[in-house]
Amino acid sequence: MPELPEVEVTRLGISPAVVGQTISAVTVRQPRLRWPVSPIVERLAGRRVKNVTRRAKYLIFDCGDGDLIVHLGMSGSLRVVPADTPVRKHDHVDIRFGKVLLRLHDPRRFGSVLWAPHGETHPLLAHLGIEPLSDELTGTRLRAMAVGHRAAIKQFLMDGRRIVGIGNIYANESLFLARISPFAPAGHISVARCERLALAIRTTLTGAIRAGGSTLRDFVGGDGKPGYFQQTYQVYDRTGAPCRACGSPVRRRVQGQRATFYCGSCQR
DNA sequence: CGAAACTCCTGAGCGC
């Protein structure tokens, strides 16, 4: 499930329970995730987590002499649970802090648990694009990045080498909010429309994070699934349903192996 | 260089 808002809500949810705490044990039940779990991770006991930050969809735990880096992939979730919580299928990694532990659950195993020594940037994080919620994302910047690119704007938005954190759901939602066709060649979009798109991305992502804020306590405590949040989408997964703006049916098309949802009359 | 296809993995939902 995790797109940037879910990752950010996870960060906010688990931070109070782990920041300032010392790792007492680590259990790796399944090291074969998207990338092999770094062997160092099993030897992290004794380190104190100084901070938890986020870069793109990576969660970064500052352990002093290095960073523990966690990506949730398509199906991953991180929760803080009592240390005696029974292990379920797909509970691959536990980072224990005394009486509680941070547990990674990931059925599809597209997530990853990595390590980067202090001062070094992990290769996977070395070529990431700009953060969509930073002030780097502006219409002019977007326009400058898109010039010369013939690829469809939706696929361009999902390319993490330009802008990070925009997954399939929010690419669809942002383009709807900006009233821009997902099929428009990225390089042909005017500055004015890029301005609208930059604003739409910011609005969509911050709105989703705010919606997730109400479920923060779901990340600490019980042994259920993280609540994430039930959002009402404008177009995502609404094939055939009436566009919330004009009433014409939402359409679905496959674009670059991913489903694209859009309103053919609102988005041009 | 850019763009598109391919790949990893499990589970849910659907038609029969």
Added chain:
DNA sequence: TGCGCTCAGGAGTTTC
């Protein structure tokens, strides 16, 4: 109830 098929929120790698 079971089987086979399709699809799913990511993103690095390969191929053209």
